[in-house]
Amino acid sequence: MLGAPKLKPEIDAPAAPSVAATAVSIRNVDVRFGDGVNEVTALSGISVDIPEGAFVTMLGPSGCGKSTLLRCVADLIDVSEGSVTVFGRTPSQARQNRDFAFVFQDATLLPWRTVLENVSLPLEVGKHARTGDYADPRALLQMVGLAGRENALPHELSGGMRQRVAIARALVTRPRILLMDEPFGALDEITRDRLNEELLRVWQETGTTILFVTHSIPEAAFLGQHVLMLQAHPGRMKEFMKVDLPFPRSLAVRDTVEFIRVTAHLRKLLEECL
Amino acid sequence: MSNAATSLPATPDRRLGSVLDATAGVLLKHMPAISAGLGLIVLWQLIVWFFEIPTFMAPSPVDVFFAFQENAGILWANLLPTLLEAFLGFVFGNLVAILLAIWFVHSRTAERAFYPIAVFIKAIPIIAIAPILVLIFGNGLAPKIIIAGLICFFPTLVNMVQGLKSASPAMLDLMRVLSASNTEILWKVRLPSSMPFLFAALKIAATSSVMGAIVAEWIGSSFGLGALIIEATYNFRSPLLYATVVIAAVMAVILFFLVSIVEARVIRWKPAANH
Numbered sequence A: 001m002l003g004a005p006k007l008k009p010e011i012d013a014p015a016a017p018s019v020a021a022t023a024v025s026i027r028n029v030d031v032r033f034g035d036g037v038n039e040v041t042a043l044s045g046i047s048v049d050i051p052e053g054a055f056v057t058m059l060g061p062s063g064c065g066k067s068t069l070l071r072c073v074a075d076l077i078d079v080s081e082g083s084v085t086v087f088g089r090t091p092s093q094a095r096q097n098r099d100f101a102f103v104f105q106d107a108t109l110l111p112w113r114t115v116l117e118n119v120s121l122p123l124e125v126g127k128h129a130r131t132g133d134y135a136d137p138r139a140l141l142q143m144v145g146l147a148g149r150e151n152a153l154p155h156e157l158s159g160g161m162r163q164r165v166a167i168a169r170a171l172v173t174r175p176r177i178l179l180m181d182e183p184f185g186a187l188d189e190i191t192r193d194r195l196n197e198e199l200l201r202v203w204q205e206t207g208t209t210i211l212f213v214t215h216s217i218p219e220a221a222f223l224g225q226h227v228l229m230l231q232a233h234p235g236r237m238k239e240f241m242k243v244d245l246p247f248p249r250s251l252a253v254r255d256t257v258e259f260i261r262v263t264a265h266l267r268k269l270l271e272e273c274l
Numbered sequence B: 001m002s003n004a005a006t007s008l009p010a011t012p013d014r015r016l017g018s019v020l021d022a023t024a025g026v027l028l029k030h031m032p033a034i035s036a037g038l039g040l041i042v043l044w045q046l047i048v049w050f051f052e053i054p055t056f057m058a059p060s061p062v063d064v065f066f067a068f069q070e071n072a073g074i075l076w077a078n079l080l081p082t083l084l085e086a087f088l089g090f091v092f093g094n095l096v097a098i099l100l101a102i103w104f105v106h107s108r109t110a111e112r113a114f115y116p117i118a119v120f121i122k123a124i125p126i127i128a129i130a131p132i133l134v135l136i137f138g139n140g141l142a143p144k145i146i147i148a149g150l151i152c153f154f155p156t157l158v159n160m161v162q163g164l165k166s167a168s169p170a171m172l173d174l175m176r177v178l179s180a181s182n183t184e185i186l187w188k189v190r191l192p193s194s195m196p197f198l199f200a201a202l203k204i205a206a207t208s209s210v211m212g213a214i215v216a217e218w219i220g221s222s223f224g225l226g227a228l229i230i231e232a233t234y235n236f237r238s239p240l241l242y243a244t245v246v247i248a249a250v251m252a253v254i255l256f257f258l259v260s261i262v263e264a265r266v267i268r269w270k271p272a273a274n275h
């Protein structure tokens, strides 16, 4: 009974019948690691379309293949079976075209570069990749609330500030897709809440498609327009569902009955995965 | 420092004052080491006096002090070639090691082919290589530079390979997502990550290059601190021998500190916390 009317499972339905194009199309994807007796099936038969401009959070038990799926989209892993397309291109072409940016769990800043130099890194490398039409690193630092810290070194910043720098760096190429693998997983709850709100603001300002992996049910529900739930052994789709909470969302939405219904439903699904 | 000098009319007095302050600070910081050193020298002097040890067997600090005065010209003339050999050996040995390490990191085949050879060369005692090189290259500077270089080479190679490989997988993933070329990855990620490893090796190399040059000069050389050590020993000129050893040690320590100063200017960053 809990929250059933609010949630529309879309597992077999085509992408939302809106005008939005498909940003990422994942078709019957299998990923296997190793070979022979050591072979591990990380993902099996994943099919999902991520609409352009959507904010999709990915949830599932540890080891179910969330990172693997994200890394397939980012051209860091090749699929064993099936296909991934990003705006109709292969992940490799999309990478060369700078269609997506990746935000890692630890900010992965280069410790010998200042904040500003870290944000400018994407403008200095990959000269053969698409160039031009980039954002101003200083303006981005202002947007993530780090104006004035341009010349600080990463070790002089807090974990939350470092992650803001990483987000600014990801946005500098104006990517059409932001791939985020537990970007706030190592942060304390207050910092994480603040960054969640800011990320929603960035998403609404830029119109970027976001694929966001998390371990936290409230985070998945708060951020996601859709939640993609995976289940383990082997990693496969459990559900791709819409979260019917209005945007813009503020942290207060988490105290509403609707939000609690959504999280309760997600928790139930997650328990079924175990 | 330079800012202060341009903005304030720095009078010689004030500058001298700050230099004295800095010197006093360094002295104060190293007070325990300085006292211990002085104490040992005094102890040495007392032992030589008390047991009436003959000068040729072990000269007293006072004898050594006078040896410096009497032989200043000889010491200086022999210090320069040794310094030159150690310096050039340091430069070439490390340069070759760094370039090889870069090659190894980019080619598994090169690493598999040449790393064992490098280990083998390392395993030959330097004392045993010295005569061979003297036979090949004669009695000039060349064999000494090569030996000083060889002695620097191996620790730097090992550390540099490790340093270039120390770039975190996440950083390499980041560079791949940015479609960075191998050259860009080398310059922007691998070389900077390797700096702490490189400087650890360079500090070892700074002192061992002096040792290499001196050992090389033992084999039938007519110049250098090494030759002077041999000569002073055979002639029982122990105060001169000790003075030479002190000069060699001071030279090695100065080179070590020069490398440390460069290190402090190059590595201003710390690895980011909570990784």
Ligand SMILES: Nc1ncnc2c1ncn2[C@@H]1O[C@H](COP(=O)(O)OP(=O)(O)OP(=O)(O)O)[C@@H](O)[C@H]1O
Residues within 6 Å of the ligand: A033, A034, A040, A041, A042, A060, A061, A062, A063, A064, A065, A066, A067, A068, A069, A235
């Ligand atoms: N490079 C690899 N080689 C071998 N096995 C791998 C590799 N990467 C992932 N795996 C395996 O694939 C499965 C999925 O891993 P993945 O990292 O995608 O999980 P995850 O959902 O991101 O987990 P977590 O929530 O703990 O981050 C795991 O069983 C893992 O052991």
Ligand SMILES: [Mg+2]
Residues within 6 Å of the ligand: A066, A067, A068, A181
């Ligand atoms: Mg993961």
